[in-house]
Amino acid sequence: MTTNEQVRSVRRIGAGVGEGVAAALVALVVAAVGLFAFSAVQWPAFNSSNVTRALTTVGQVVAIALLVVSVLLIRLRKWPVVAKLASWVGISSFVTVTLGMPLAATKLYLFGVSVDQEFRTEYLTRLTDSAALRDMTYVDLPPFYPAGWFWIGGRVGNVLGMDGWEVFKPYAIGLLAVAAAVALVLWTQLVRADLAVGAAAAVTAMTLAYASPEAYGAVLVVFIPPVLVLAWGALHRSSGGWGAVLGTGLFLGVAACFYTLYLAIVAFTVVLMAVVAAGVAVYTRKEDLRPRVGGPRAVGGPAPWRSAIAPLTKLVVIGAIAAVLALVVWAPYLLKMLSGAKLPSGNAFHYLPQSGAELAFPMLEFSLRGALCLLGVLWLVLRAGTSRRAQSLGLGVVAIYLWTLLSMAATAAGTTLLSFRLEPVLLALLAAAGVFGFVETAALVYRAMNDSTPVRTAAGVVAVLGALAFAQHIPTVLTHEIDTAYTDTVPTDVPNAEGTFGERADKRKPSAVAYYHAVDEALLARTGRPRDETVVLTADTSFLSFYPYFGFQALTSHYANPLSDFKDRAATIAAWSKLDSAPALLDAMSTAPWRAPDAFLFRRDGDTYTLRLAEDVYPNDPNVKRYTVAFPKTLFADPAFTTTDIGPFTLITVRR
Template identity: 85%
Template sequence: MTTNDEARAGRKIWSGLGEGTAAAVVALVVAAVGLFAFSAVQWPAFNSSHVTRALTTVGQVVAIALLVVSVLLIRARRWPVAAKLLSWVGISSFVTVTLGMPLAATKLYLFGVSVDQEFRTEYLTRLTDSAALRDMTYVDLPPFYPAGWFWIGGRVGNVLGMDGWEVFKPYAIGLLAIAATVALVLWMRLVRADMAVGAAAAVTAMTLAYASPEAYGAVLVVFIPPVLVLAWGALHRRSGGWGAVLGTGLFLGVAACFYTLYLAIAAFTVVIMGVVAAGLAVYAKRATSKSASWHAAIAPSIRLAAIGGIAIVLALVVWAPYLLEMASDPKLPSGNAFHYLPESGAQLAFPMLEFSLRGAFCLLGVLWLVIRAGSSRRAQALGLGVISIYLWTLLSMAATAAGTTLLSFRLEPVLLAVLAAAGVFGFVEGATAVYQALNEPAPLRTAAAAIAVLGALAFAQMIPTVLTHEIDTAYTDTVPTDVPNADGTFGERADKRKPSSVAYYHAVDEAILAQTGRPRDESVVLTADTSFLAFYPYWGFQALTSHYANPLSDFKARAATIADWSKLPDSPALVAALAKSPWRAPDAFLFRNDGDNYTLRLAADVYPNDPNVKRYTVAFPKSLFTDPAFTATEIGPFTLITVRR
């Protein structure tokens, strides 16, 4: 690479970073203004009225209209700055209105504080309480689940003065709007600007429909298709490409800090690309020269190693504490994070064969990938991405023979995003080919544009339907409040129906603070009502299930210890057992009351069964808590027992 080439590459990188920053600022403003406007009105609940759905459709139409105008300006080569700004505003407003308007009457994000969203909210609450990298549940343990998304969200909540559970929704929507807009900037650096807008919009729409419940993963999904194109450009070229190497390495590093599985599939694909690029380079060298052809594999190998090195350095920001703790512990970590095999993980996904709008679009993408595999670098990059996903899925199925999986069922949103990008390119090139074959009749261009816009509108307004269950849960889950209800409890549901037992959490929190005299992050609570930890940053003695537990926590041994405590003969024996606990013993127990017993509803891993979790009850006789070291308080359906030490 010459000095001029290096200077030009440097300017291109800094220009891209500057443009990405500007786009992120625009998206942040759009999301902030939109979410504030939505929250300023008392809307009816989504699950009892169609008002917010109707307004969502209106907002989507406006957002898509902005994107259409930006494409028209780009194609007309007029007002390029305005066209770019319109595209940024259009795609960020599309994200904001598609998720923000259906959730406008609730403080919760998709899935509320239920199922997997419970532990995610707990994690965000933990890192809102403190900037230190700490496990979501267990005291004195570094985090196993990547903390990147949650740490940033925690700092946002801290700056805004919001609790973790409360900042979840605006942060998730806002960061996804920013990610989609910055991904558009990346697309514009890789393909023709008008096609970039279409590809970014299609990938974003598919991500909102099928990946948005996992907000920390969705911000990666919108980047995966353009990053695949970027990575292939970095590896499959004779010289240069170091800007693409840097970009690919940075993405993999960020993925390592956000979502391990998406890091795994992205890295797996990039490695496959490196092998293919090296093979093609050797083949081309052999065809043109009699010298040692294997030397041609050196360049792509060096670039692949550089990508890996950049990613590892960045990943260590989040992973170093866990790796150091694991290395210092003589016991091997144990965890069941991969012990889940739903039906969708036991078969290959073929969305392109569905009889639906989504299926037709994916099929168009597959046809384009096959037809253009030999002549288009974009098709090669996206095609290798699709192949990698299917290979990973097969490996995951094969891993079941070894008693585990690779969680391939969670890769379907990535497959859909890649096929969505391919579908846009297929539509554009297919429409162009038909247009040229028919001697370029002007009405055909208008008809093709009309079909594209109608298809986009039809899919966009279907997104809230796809997310109906997730949205409904956000309205039916209960959150704590500062204002008491008529019965003295503190809690409400967004649909205005009777709140659940979460309404008693406020009183539980006050009692723990008063009886222990310690801040929340200095007390350990043993409870089966683990959503309490999602709202208040107490430490937990045991996680919701083994699948979300830190592998260093020794989940099984803790469960056995809890069972042993329940079988002790008397209260002094329990006091002694707590004092000898190999882990920080509970400072408080939050039980349910059942006659002469206090109960905990715990969980055990029963993989390979589906469901993979078995619930069981541990009963503590009330006689175990008669010692003066224990203080019992009845709070609604709960019995709180604090331990004096």
């Protein structure tokens, strides 16, 4: 690469970064203004009224209209700044209204504080309370699950003066809006600007429908298709492309800080790309050296195998960049392992639903989603030999199917690779390919008809109608997740009509969470310590999602830190319940290999206090078995224990 080419490359990268920052700021303002406006009105609950659904559709139409205006201005080559602003505002407002309006009458995000969202909220609560990298549940342990998304959210909550569970919704929606806008900017650096808007919009829509409940993964999904195009552009070039190498490495590093599985699939795809690029380079070099009958003699030069050095070198550099970034969140955990901690053991991969035992073929569904994916598959196959975009996205699709097969094969070894969670990535890749396929097919048709303007118009109308139909269906896809956000109870600072401190967004009777406020007050009063210096043993682990106490045992082994000795802790809890006296319990607690509980939060059942715990029963599906451990009340008949009944709970604090 000449000096002039290097200067142009640096300027282009700088311009792209500048546009990305500008797009992020615009998206941030759009999301903040939109969410504030939504919260300023007392809306009816989404699960009992169609008002917010109707307003969501209106907002989506406006957002899509802005994207259409952007594409028209780009095609007409008029007002480029206005076109960019329209695209940024359009895509960020689409995210904001599609998720924010259905959730406008609740403080909770999709899935509320139920199932997996419980431990995610707990993690955000932990890192809102303190910027230190600490495990979501266990005291004195570094985090195992990547802390990137949660740490940023914690700082946002800290600045805004909001609790972790309360900042979850606005932060999740706002960051996804920012990610969608920045991904659009990345697309514009890789493909024609009008194509970039279409591809980014399609990927964003698929992400909202099928990845948004996992907010920390969704912000990566919108980037994966353009990043794969970027990576293939770096690896498939014999020289240059170092800007793309840097960008790919940075994305992998961020993925390592956000979501390990998405890091794994993108890294797997990039390695596959490097191998294919190296093979193609060697084959091409061999063909160049092959004697031609009647042609000029082959010219000497480097051996064919040397052609593989360039892509493999770039792969190593990408990996090195990613590894350095990954250490930002992984270093504490790795240092803890190297310090002689017990060999980690966890069950994070012990889950195999039916969708993980089958290959997903969304392109064969009779639906709008299926039609777009089918068009994408056809385009990938037909253009595999001539389009680098098709090659990169196609390799991504191949990698997902290979990963899925490897995951199925891994079941023979007693584990999985969680391939069922990759369906949103597959849909995003096929959606981008579908947009490219639609545009090229339409171009072929209207060229065959002598560039007929009515055909162009008809193609545009079909695209817009399809986008609107799919967009307004997204809340339906997310119905269960939205409903849960309205039916879960959150604690409040003021009493409700029943005198407890909790409410549901659908205004129905709150659950036992309404007593958490009183439990928290009692804990603070009895222990005299800050929340993050107190360890609580409880089976009502959602308590830890609202208040940053540490837990003695996690919700399930699948989300427990591998360094936590989950099974041994469970066995110890069961052993404590079988002791015959309070002094024996106090002695056992003092000799436990982990910091003992400062408090117990039980449910009452006759003459016993109970904990409903969980154990891993993989390969069964469901993979979790619930069981009850009962502590006789006589075990706490000692001045060292202070017992208080609060609603359905009994709080027992330990005096040391």
